[in-house]
Amino acid sequence: MSMGSDDLWEVMSTARSIRRFAADPVDDRVLDRCLEAATWAPSGANAQCWRFVVLRSPEVRAVVARAAAQALAVIEPVYGMSRPAAADDTPRARSYRAIYELHDGAGEHASVLFAQQKLPATSDLLLGGSIFPAMQNFLLAARAMGLGACPTSWTSYGGEQVLREVIGMPDDWVIAGHVMIGWPRGSHGPVRRHPITDVVDVDRWNHEAVTSLDRANAQRRAGTT
Numbered sequence: 001m002s003m004g005s006d007d008l009w010e011v012m013s014t015a016r017s018i019r020r021f022a023a024d025p026v027d028d029r030v031l032d033r034c035l036e037a038a039t040w041a042p043s044g045a046n047a048q049c050w051r052f053v054v055l056r057s058p059e060v061r062a063v064v065a066r067a068a069a070q071a072l073a074v075i076e077p078v079y080g081m082s083r084p085a086a087a088d089d090t091p092r093a094r095s096y097r098a099i100y101e102l103h104d105g106a107g108e109h110a111s112v113l114f115a116q117q118k119l120p121a122t123s124d125l126l127l128g129g130s131i132f133p134a135m136q137n138f139l140l141a142a143r144a145m146g147l148g149a150c151p152t153s154w155t156s157y158g159g160e161q162v163l164r165e166v167i168g169m170p171d172d173w174v175i176a177g178h179v180m181i182g183w184p185r186g187s188h189g190p191v192r193r194h195p196i197t198d199v200v201d202v203d204r205w206n207h208e209a210v211t212s213l214d215r216a217n218a219q220r221r222a223g224t225t
């Protein structure tokens with residue numbers, strides 16, 4: 001089982017997507033803590049118009065597996081992805097292998113749907129702003145507890161309808177996200193992201209910001225600290 005951590009900075013910087021899971025089921029105590037963390041997220045007007053649906057019975061997992069297979073059929077040509085040869089040990093092959101394992105094994109593991117109630121006169125983006133913080137809290141809590149998790153796009157590639165039907169979701173709710181969970185085979189590790197100088201502006205768009213963190217990193221690289 002993977003190591004958890006109570007250090008927020010370690011958790012945030014190592015909460016990589018985990019796609020390869022052990023067979024051990026996720027116990028309720030761990031899952032409930034992650035779900036409780038999800039409920040601590042902010043939402044517009046603190047309306048909390050969210051539902052978190054745990055998908056774990058064999059019948060429902062079979063539908064998740066269908067959604068995963070459907071998504072794979074859509075994304076393979078889009079990303080030019082194919083199953084790597086057994087002998088291929090390049091980083092790309094390893095990454096594809098993990099993606100295929102996640103999709104192929106979708107029916108064997110639990111997952112969570114993040115649903116948001118539609119609100120009149122509220123844009124989809126604004127609605128998203130009231131549910132994705134909950135999903136991120138869930139992902140960080142999972143990482144803190146050593147649990148593996150991977151968001152998926154499966155509801156966007158034809159899976160939404162079958163999942164709505166199997167859980168009986170009312171028409172005025174939308175599925176915002178779906179996260180596979182399980183005990184990691186392998187470990188969490190540092191996330192790879194663009195440096196903040198590439199993504200931060202101050203006062204003006206495309207203004208080159210030099211932040212204190214940037215200066216500290218430059219000094220560290222130059223060995224002056």
Ligand SMILES: Cc1cc2nc3c(=O)[nH]c(=O)nc-3n(C[C@H](O)[C@H](O)[C@H](O)COP(=O)(O)O)c2cc1C
Pocket residue numbers: 015016017018019071099102150151152153154191192
């Ligand atoms: C909205 C969303 C949808 C995603 N869908 C998939 C997916 O369908 N299959 C998959 O293997 N990973 C999926 N991911 C995981 C991303 O590929 C992953 O977060 C990204 O490559 C960064 O890698 P990291 O999370 O390991 O740092 C999704 C992530 C997000 C946020």
